[in-house]
Amino acid sequence: MNDGKPNWWSRPSTAPEAARIPSPPAADDDFPLQAPRPASPAEAPEPVPAAVDLTKDGPAGEPVGAPAAPTGQDPAPAPPAVDLTKERTAAPDERPGEPYEPPAPVTPAGVPPHDAAPAPASYDDRGELQAPAPPAPQPLHAPDEYRTPPYGEPGPWAPAPPVQRPAAAVPPQAVPAPTAPVPHPQPQTVAPAPWVQYDPWGAGPTAATPGPPPVRKKPGKGLALVGALLLALVTGVIGGGVGAYVERHGGLTTVELPQAEAADTGRAPESVAGIAASALPGVVTLHVSGGGGAGTGTGFVLDTKGHILTNNHVVDGAGSSGDITVTFSSGETADAELVGKDAGYDLAVVRVTGVSGLKPLPLGNSDNVRVGDPVVAIGAPFDLSNTVTSGIISAKERPITAGGEKGDGSDISYVDALQTDAPINPGNSGGPLLDSRARVIGINSAIRAAGGSGDGEGAGEQAGSIGLGFAIPINQGKRVAEELINTGKATHPVIGVSLDMQFNGDGARVGEKGKDGAPSVTPGGPAARAGLRPGDVIVRVDGQRVHNGEELIVKIRAHRPGDRLELTLKRGGREITKTLTLGSSQGT
Numbered sequence: 001m002n003d004g005k006p007n008w009w010s011r012p013s014t015a016p017e018a019a020r021i022p023s024p025p026a027a028d029d030d031f032p033l034q035a036p037r038p039a040s041p042a043e044a045p046e047p048v049p050a051a052v053d054l055t056k057d058g059p060a061g062e063p064v065g066a067p068a069a070p071t072g073q074d075p076a077p078a079p080p081a082v083d084l085t086k087e088r089t090a091a092p093d094e095r096p097g098e099p100y101e102p103p104a105p106v107t108p109a110g111v112p113p114h115d116a117a118p119a120p121a122s123y124d125d126r127g128e129l130q131a132p133a134p135p136a137p138q139p140l141h142a143p144d145e146y147r148t149p150p151y152g153e154p155g156p157w158a159p160a161p162p163v164q165r166p167a168a169a170v171p172p173q174a175v176p177a178p179t180a181p182v183p184h185p186q187p188q189t190v191a192p193a194p195w196v197q198y199d200p201w202g203a204g205p206t207a208a209t210p211g212p213p214p215v216r217k218k219p220g221k222g223l224a225l226v227g228a229l230l231l232a233l234v235t236g237v238i239g240g241g242v243g244a245y246v247e248r249h250g251g252l253t254t255v256e257l258p259q260a261e262a263a264d265t266g267r268a269p270e271s272v273a274g275i276a277a278s279a280l281p282g283v284v285t286l287h288v289s290g291g292g293g294a295g296t297g298t299g300f301v302l303d304t305k306g307h308i309l310t311n312n313h314v315v316d317g318a319g320s321s322g323d324i325t326v327t328f329s330s331g332e333t334a335d336a337e338l339v340g341k342d343a344g345y346d347l348a349v350v351r352v353t354g355v356s357g358l359k360p361l362p363l364g365n366s367d368n369v370r371v372g373d374p375v376v377a378i379g380a381p382f383d384l385s386n387t388v389t390s391g392i393i394s395a396k397e398r399p400i401t402a403g404g405e406k407g408d409g410s411d412i413s414y415v416d417a418l419q420t421d422a423p424i425n426p427g428n429s430g431g432p433l434l435d436s437r438a439r440v441i442g443i444n445s446a447i448r449a450a451g452g453s454g455d456g457e458g459a460g461e462q463a464g465s466i467g468l469g470f471a472i473p474i475n476q477g478k479r480v481a482e483e484l485i486n487t488g489k490a491t492h493p494v495i496g497v498s499l500d501m502q503f504n505g506d507g508a509r510v511g512e513k514g515k516d517g518a519p520s521v522t523p524g525g526p527a528a529r530a531g532l533r534p535g536d537v538i539v540r541v542d543g544q545r546v547h548n549g550e551e552l553i554v555k556i557r558a559h560r561p562g563d564r565l566e567l568t569l570k571r572g573g574r575e576i577t578k579t580l581t582l583g584s585s586q587g588t
Contacts, residue, residue: 283379284300285298291317313429340484364474399551506553526582559584
């Protein structure tokens with residue numbers, strides 16, 4: 001070749017240099033040894049009839065592969081050995097400057113080509129036909145002492161592979177759309193980009209070798225981005241408007257709020273709801289007018305005859321000619337008449353007629369009440385009828401006084417009361433105080449108002465509850481109510497002494513003089529018979545401490561006439577115990 005590249009297969013090499021390079025082992029993937037180009041007829045050697053043994057080495061100085069002489073004959077002259085390491089002379093039919101065409105490949109050892117001439121037959125010394133000896137294995141090529149890249153081992157005459165040029169770009173094949181949904185789509189085959197094999201003799205990419213086409217930006221990408229932003233902006237504005245409308249107008253459709261299903265409305269009898277349900281039909285609201293004033297209070301039914309118990313200060317404004325109207329929890333109203341009243345106990349009884357279906361409330365026992373017991377109060381505070389409140393018993397036997405608006409003491413009531421924290425307000429007066437079994441244990445009568453100076457509703461008429469409510473014990477109320485129903489009057493237990501209400505010491509002191517100069521100890525009365533004297537200071541009643549005259553009156557009125565009392569008194573610096581039987585006086 002004369003194209004400016006070195007002819008690797010025609011580089012001169014001397015025999016000694018080639019002999020020093022060991023022959024590499026034959027490999028299956030080596031290039032096959034190419035058969036030498038046949039010489040011209042003038043140069044062709046005469047055929048050798050004897051078989052050639054290629055597996056043996058010739059004698060010294062003879063080339064390898066010399067024909068073996070038959071036995072008993074002189075060896076024929078051997079053709080000159082071909083030195084493959086030397087530069088080959090051009091054949092007569094070769095033209096200078098033309099590229100050398102490699103000879104046809106030789107078939108593997110021992111297998112003659114299909115167009116090769118049969119080898120001449122050989123005979124042994126007995127004249128029998130001798131089978132040709134198999135040729136000795138020959139190396140496929142002579143070793144390359146330089147092992148020049150890029151091919152290395154094949155040999156100096158291995159032709160260079162043709163230079164491959166990039167083929168035209170193959171457009172990607174269009175993948176038809178699937179006719180049915182594919183659960184797991186297969187990845188599409190993308191045609192590989194054209195490739196270029198490294199050319200050791202090339203001068204690099206030229207203008208004639210086109211590279212991959214440049215990637216051009218699509219002209220519509222920017223417009224698509226702007227359109228997407230505008231669409232997002234419009235969607236956000238619309239969504240915000242819809243959200244504001246839904247928030248202000250409660251949605252686009254009719255709103256239905258979740259609600260619990262209807263259930264049984266029954267309650268345990270001992271619960272507040274159970275007590276209220278049981279007692280409300282027997283509680284009434286009283287409206288009183290007359291004597292230039294009006295008032296509202298509460299009462300409860302005592303029996304089926306229409307008797308109703310309430311406070312004296314509730315009906316006192318009606319006088320003897322006022323009107324009393326009773327309203328039941330069902331809303332029915334009826335006129336009532338006064339049966340009797342007592343200012344000392346602050347109790348009164350009225351009666352309604354012509355009313356059927358009355359439900360009397362059961363009466364409990366106030367002596368069985370203990371501090372901390374739950375209670376329920378029912379009344380009409382500020383004319384709010386059928387109001388239910390609850391609390392506990394805060395204390396027992398609280399000596400309180402109420403009334404006293406007349407100034408002469410005739411309207412003062414003395415109560416050995418039950419204290420409760422159930423809210424009681426103006427309008428609750430006369431209503432029942434119920435225990436956990438819906439039984440009446442007291443009659444709500446007074447409150448201690450914040451900032452007030454006295455007891456009862458009169459002391460702070462418009463004041464609200466501060467958790468200090470007082471009720472007349474039902475045991476006392478029952479006795480008084482029975483007397484009022486039977487006689488129209490109530491009796492008061494007395495000891496027959498006049499007390500010094502100005503005494504500031506501890507206890508109740510018997511006065512030196514009575515009212516209008518009368519003796520302070522009633523002659524023949526219970527105190528006189530027990531040996532009490534003017535100036536004695538009573539400090540205990542049945543073992544309970546008393547601190548003033550009001551407390552002594554409360555303790556006495558908590559009993560019935562005829563009850564026996566044990567009084568502890570101080571006389572001359574020492575304590576003396578006296579026992580007496582309570583007398584009776586007519587109440588007003």
